[in-house]
Amino acid sequence: MENIDDTRVMDEQTLDQLQRAAFGYFAQTVNPVNGLVADTTRENCPCSIAVVGFALSAYPVAVERGWMTRADAVERSVTALRFFRDSDQSGSPDATGFKGFYYHFLSMDTGARVWRSELSMVDTALFIAGALTAASYFTAHTADEIELRELAELLYRRVDWRWAQDEQGVIRQGWKPECGFLHYVWQGYNEAIVLYVLALGSPTHALEGSGYEAWTVTYQWENLYDYDFLYAGPLFIHQFSHAWIDLRGIQDRFMREKQSDYFENSRRAVMVQREYARRNPNEFAGYDEYCWGLTACDGPNDGMPELGQRSAPRQHLFGYAARGVPYGPDDGTMSGWAALASLPFAPDIVLRTASTMLQRYPEMLSEQRYTSSFNPSLPGRGADAWVSTGHFGLDQGILIMMIENYRTGMIWRLMRECPYIGIGLRRAGFRGGWL
Amino acid sequence: MSMPRSIRPHSEAPEDAYERERLDSVRPADWHNPQPAPRYDLVIIGAGSAGQVAAYAAAALGARVALVEHNLFGGNCLNIGCVPSKSLIRTSRVYAEMRNAEQYGVQRPADIQVDFAAVMRRMRGIRARISRAASVHRLVAANVDVFFGDARFTDSDSLTVGDTPLQFKKALIATGARPDTPSIPGLAESGYFTNETIFNITEAPRRLLVIGGGPLGCEMAQAFCRFGVHTIIVQERPLFLPREERDAAQILADSFARDGMEIRLNCKAVAVRAENGEKLVDLISDDYRSTVAVDAILTGTGRVPNVDELNLDAAGVAYDNTVGVHIDDFLRTDNHRIYAAGDACLPDKFNHTADASARIAIRNALQSGHERLSELVIPWCTYTDPEIAHVGMYVRQALEHEIPVKTFTVPMHDVDRAITDDDEMGFVKIHVREGTDQILGATIVARHAGEMINEITLAMVAGVGLSTIARTIHSYGTQAEGIKLAADAYERTRTAAATGSRSES
Structure with missing residues (x-):
């Protein structure tokens, strides 16, 4: 890019259009029979339980913004929650769940496990967070809204978080009927705050011991590019828990000692992304302080030649991967939605960045909705940059929620009213602020 | 002079001039054990890094010292460890840079042929040169009595080397460690390399499976991959080098991927069988099973201390086969006449740690020192790229x-x-x-x-x-x-x- 200031701040109308377009994903990919929502718009894509959680959180936003009637939102939410209530919880290889947890990917039609996927603790947590969001919003004394709240309560109470703890008390990442618990454990800061808060706040199977402390002891507090922050490379880690939990001004033990909080930390993560993009150590096309967004996203490795890149030297290309700064992986792929989903943390910077990125690479949108990612270092099909095909549910969900939290704080407010969140936060050692 | 034990240089490397020079340094063919002194101030078992450092230090103090080695002077580091591996790693970097020459503004050579025999010959030359500093003759010149043979304790203050009894005031166990071979069904029958044998080969395998993502496995996997060997590395844990920081391990995995290595993390080799001249290895990752076909297998799954053939019970020295000799912070065993140093007793099995611990042991044993092992600041490095x-x-x-x-x-x-x-x-x-x-x-x-x-x-x-x-x-x-x-x-x-x-x- 030449040294011409082509940056501009995104206006309210564009923000509204992007948020509404993101919501369109859920209307497009839901199975109205069982309420399940597809992981992506790609052909024959199964349901992701996390995306269902985002959908359940997005319906109240859609009601408030007039994109959906309250009755439709309740019906869609109840349909999904009923499905999970009645689902096969035997833990067999083609069941839907076990111990109140659910397999990561389910058949859109039957809800049975697909892709030999794992029983996923964090994705179950994102689903439950969505259920509790819906329960906090739909508070009318009508039969269907009462049922919705009871279903959410039942599903939350059924999750046996304690079963998923390892010897140190840390929550395991997954389980499969074929081999038991997976070897992977949560190491370092990641999106698991919402998981721990829900697990600690459970009225039935609350975590025992000091699992949360055992997790935070793996944190890395780093001074990087002159910013002190709790390190995590991909942006989504700095966003997911914040979609539901208002982490402004409240501190756990770790953050008290650092005289910071997780919200401020996410702001600094934005600054670190900007600094990395400004430095652009791999000399990828497009990177600068107003064009960034390295996160977990789709990538161009499938069928893309290594040669033919525009500006960078030969670089290993990745498919769906958790891209991050400053250590990578980084193959020149960015996510426009990931930059915009940091809106609550650094509004001025993010509004200018998101607008500038769209102005420079409008092809990152398809059907006016953010694709998973784009890569200006690689030639696209007639467009300037390679662009991921279709849309991904996680991207749309986080975008709707974070834009809404920026605009009205609605999701945060709803979850502050959910007693389990407060209990979980306090058990994790959070104090101060709205707590 | 006592009767010499049968001298059997333990090396399967090609018998070239380099090997003859090395063996003359570390295990002379015409060696005869000396007549032992009535009683030694210090008997050291093991002539690797720790043993040699201790011998020189004790001799410099005027002590009467005997040094017993059952195989080769120089230990793992010189013969089957740091020295040969670093030599290979250096050459492998050259090949990697040739392939990536354009990155430096240099035209990539049109046809990069790896001369593996030359790579190994260079390694043997370097090993022979460095062996001069670890030679038996230098120790003898420093007034150390050198014995080749298997040492076994017979009492709290005596041991034998073969049939030769040695009496001591103090002893130091510095017997090092050996590769810990994973117990995988069929592995032994199918044949495999460890760091004890891999440096003897003269022809590179076409396909290599490295079992273990610790330092040794990672270093050798990358080197062989850069020699053009199709290399698969299998690591049971989700990341390489589990002791290191996640970002370091992640960067290493990225580097391996750039080299073209086939990475199998969170994966375990569960069975091996030889069929039609190749080795078929069954792998399991959570619930996914697969089989890979390779021409050679290298195991790098850690090392175990050499302690089980010393008859330590006779000397009242506690030990086990995992930790090795049990020591206190002053490197003393339960028998306060006997100390230990290096890989035989330390969790950090590095050449420089063996050296440092041996120096502490000598000062504590011979100079009434009270130096503590725990006060050492120990760096380490895995020599990947x-x-x-x-x-x-x-x-x-x-x-x-x-x-x-x-x-x-x-x-x-x-x-x-x-x-x-x-x-x-x-x-x-x-x-x-x-x-x-x-x-x-x-x-x-x-x-x-x-x-x-x-x-x-x-x-x-x-x-x-x-x-x-x-x-x-x-x-x-x-x-x-x-x-x-x-x-x-x-x-x-x-x-x-x-x-x-x-x-x-």
Whole structure:
């Protein structure tokens, strides 16, 4: 890019259009029979339980913004929650769940496990967070809204978080009927705050011991590019828990000692992304302080030649991967939605960045909705940059929620009213602020 | 002179001039054990790094010293460890740079043919040269009685070498360690290499499976991959080098991927069988099973101490086959006449740790010293590309001890010399006690991290903090400037705190 200031701040109308377009994903990919929502718009894509959680959180936003009637939102939410209530919880290889947890990917039609996927603790947590969001919003004394709240309560109470703890008390990442618990454990800061808060706040199977402390002891507090922050490379880690939990001004033990909080930390993560993009150590096309967004996203490795890149030297290309700064992986792929989903943390910077990125690479949108990612270092099909095909549910969900939290704080407010969140936060050692 | 035991040089390497020179240094064919002294001030079992250092140090004190070795002088490091592996790694880097020549503005050679026999010949030449410093003859010249044979304790103050009894006032067990072979059904029948045998080959396998993602497995896997061998590395844990920081292990995995290595993390080899001249290895990762076909297998799954054939019970020395000889912080065994040093008793099985522990043992055993093992500051390095070096505490260890810790991180892409050298993959992370400049530890991932970590080690030993490092002029145009940049970042936070501004702004 030449040294011409082509940056501009995104206006309210564009923000509204992007948020509404993101919501369109859920209307497009839901199975109205069982309420399940597809992981992506790609052909024959199964349901992701996390995306269902985002959908359940997005319906109240859609009601408030007039994109959906309250009755439709309740019906869609109840349909999904009923499905999970009645689902096969035997833990067999083609069941839907076990111990109140659910397999990561389910058949859109039957809800049975697909892709030999794992029983996923964090994705179950994102689903439950969505259920509790819906329960906090739909508070009318009508039969269907009462049922919705009871279903959410039942599903939350059924999750046996304690079963998923390892010897140190840390929550395991997954389980499969074929081999038991997976070897992977949560190491370092990641999106698991919402998981721990829900697990600690459970009225039935609350975590025992000091699992949360055992997790935070793996944190890395780093001074990087002159910013002190709790390190995590991909942006989504700095966003997911914040979609539901208002982490402004409240501190756990770790953050008290650092005289910071997780919200401020996410702001600094934005600054670190900007600094990395400004430095652009791999000399990828497009990177600068107003064009960034390295996160977990789709990538161009499938069928893309290594040669033919525009500006960078030969670089290993990745498919769906958790891209991050400053250590990578980084193959020149960015996510426009990931930059915009940091809106609550650094509004001025993010509004200018998101607008500038769209102005420079409008092809990152398809059907006016953010694709998973784009890569200006690689030639696209007639467009300037390679662009991921279709849309991904996680991207749309986080975008709707974070834009809404920026605009009205609605999701945060709803979850502050959910007693389990407060209990979980306090058990994790959070104090101060709205707590 | 006592009757010599049968001299059987334990080497299967090609018998060229280099090997003849090495064996003449480390196990002379015409060797005859000397007539033993009535009683030695010190008997050392094992002539690896720890044993030789101890022998020289004790002899320099005027002690009557016997050194017993059952195989080759120089131990693992010289014969089957650091020296041969580093020689191979250097050549493998040359091949990697040839393939990536365009990255440096150089035309890539049209036809890169790996002359593996030449690679190994160079290694043997280097090993022979370095063996001169570890030679039997030098020890003898230093007034050390050298015995070849198997040592077995017979009492609390005596042992035998073969049929020859040796009496001692003090003894030092420095018998080192050997490869720990995984118990995989069919592995032994199908044949495999360890670091004891891999350096003897003269022809590269077409396909190699490396079992184990620790330092040895990672170093050799990358080297063979760069020699054009289709290399698969299998690691049971989700990341390589599980002891190291996640980012370091992740960078290494990325580097392996760039080299074209086939990476199988969170994966275990469960069975091996030989069929039609190839080895079929069954792998399992959670619930996914697969089979790979290779021509050779290298195991690098750790090492176990050489303690089980010493008849330690007769000497009243406690031990087990996992930890090795049980020692206290002064390197004493339960029998206070007997000390241990190096791989035979230490969890950190490094050449330099063996050296340092041997020096402590000698001072404590012969000079009434009270030096503690726990006071050592021990760096280490895995010599992959990039290298991964560490010293002191990890963040997790500090937090487990409730020590508030802050890390100053400099990515290598901020270091000018790393940019000019195209060595930007990596970082300098220096951990300090928060609110102070006291260095608790550091991890460096860089092309020459092993060289760079020594500055941090010196600072820790000398009690030098980041402020002093920041005031120390570092030559411009060195990758070690990354350390200075981390110290400068610390200084900026200090200044910001003093002025009430934020370092980030």
